[in-house]
Amino acid sequence: MRVVLWLMLVLLPGLVLAQGLRPAEDPPDDFPSRQYIDSRGCVFLRDDAGGWTPRLARDGTRVCGYPPTLSARGADGGSSLPALDPNAGRSRADLLEEALLQQVITNLRPGELASDPRPMERLPDLGPEPHSPVPADTLRAALAAAPALRQDMGGALQPNRRLCELLGYDDRPGAAGLDDPTQGYCATLPKSELSRLSFARPVGSMSKAAESTLPDLSAGETATAPLPAPPPTAAVRPPRSATVGQTPEKPAPTTVSAAPRAKPATQPSAGMIPAGARYVQIGTFADPRNAERAAGRIAGMGYPLLRGKDRVGGREVQFLMAGPFADREGIVRALDAIRKAGYHDAFPR
Incomplete structure (x- = not known):
């Protein structure tokens, strides 16, 4: 008995050492990597003979504590090892039957899947259901009442x-x-009235035909066009048949009447205010000093003032506008007051 115990004490360390030098489970035969980690987390290296030797640290101990190379679960959630897969050896029909029993059968009530023992009865076809006339009647009534x-x-x-x-x-x-x-x-309004009122133009779009120099209009001044010079009076010669001693009669002097003065373009009156008018344009000034005097006078009347610049005939001019006004009544009152102040050419815009 003592001999047997002595043999066991001598051989047991060798068996334990030999068991520790091998992986807990061998990898598959087609495993391509040179490093393998068993299920205990110990690292093994493939040797030249095709076997596996443990990887040792610098102090001679085995390197362990790493995740296994072959996980206990595969990509589909099942075990990659057949011995650990609970569905190993079962067919797809068995798995479907078990799923139905767990999901459907357990929630059924008694007699829920039982069929009706009576035979099927064929009922007559009644055709499509009639359409309700209520929406069409409502639409017709609304169209009739619209005018x-x-x-x-x-x-x-x-x-x-x-x-x-x-x-x-x-x-x-x-x-x-x-x-x-x-x-x-x-x-x-009639079309003729609309065409007569369409005089407003955007700022900076003055007609190129107005190449003449604009007159400077100060407060209370009006621009008058110079009268054209009358043509020279033609001298009337006496007839050749007259005798030398006979004194010819002096012809009556011909008088040339001056051309009638062109009437200045009349701006729209208070009753001809266009639909989109919000301002009253006071005038256009080529002299900045006249513009300053007019601006001070309009500002003294209590109206908001808007100043702008334009170019006519290659020369820069300034225009003044009072406003904006909220309604037509305000435009009419401002236009009347500005014209009474001496700016007779003011017009709504």
């Missing part, structure tokens, strides 16, 4: 009169036409 509703709204809305005045239309309701933007709320 009367529009007329009632146009007559009841008194603020439209103010809107018509601001837009330049008459405040009386008229017949709605295809070219009427107010749809009958305001009586439209």
Whole structure:
């Protein structure tokens, strides 16, 4: 008995040492890498003979504590080792049956999947369901009531009169036409009136035909065009048949009447204010000093002033505008006051 125990004590360290020199499980035969980590996390290197030797640290101990090369679970969540896979050896039909039993059968109530023992009965085909006429009737009623509703709204809305005045239309309701933007709320102006009122132009777009030098207009001054010089009076010769001693009669002097003065272009009056007018243009000044005097006078009247520059005939000019005004009434009052102050050429813009 003592001999057996002595042999076990002698051989056991060798067996333990030999067991520690091999991986816990051998890698597959087609494993291509030269390094392998077993399930215990110990690192092994492939030797020249094809076996596996443990990797040792500098102090001679084995290198362990790394994640295994072959994980216990594969990419699909199942075990990569057949011995550890609970579904090993089971067919797909068995797996589907088990899934149905777990997900469907457990939630069923008694008699839920039982079929009706009565035979199927064929019912007659009643055709499509009839459409309800309610939406079409509502639409027809709305279309029929639209003209009367529009007329009632146009007559009841008194603020439209103010809107018509601001837009330049008459405040009386008229017949709605295809070219009427107010749809009958305001009586439209005739085309001749619209063409006469379309005098506003953007800043800097003065016609090139105005190449003549603009006159300097100060407060209270009006520009008068110089009268053309009359043509020279032609002398009337006496007839050749007259005798030498006979004194010829003196012809009556011919008088040349001066050409009538061209009337200056009249600016729109207070009743001809365009729809989009918000300012009153006082005038255009070529002399900056006259512009300064006019600006000071308009500012003294309490009106906001807007100054701009333009170029006419190669020379820079300044124009003054009072405003903006909120409504047509304000434009009319400002235009009347500015014209009474001496700026008779002021016009709405």
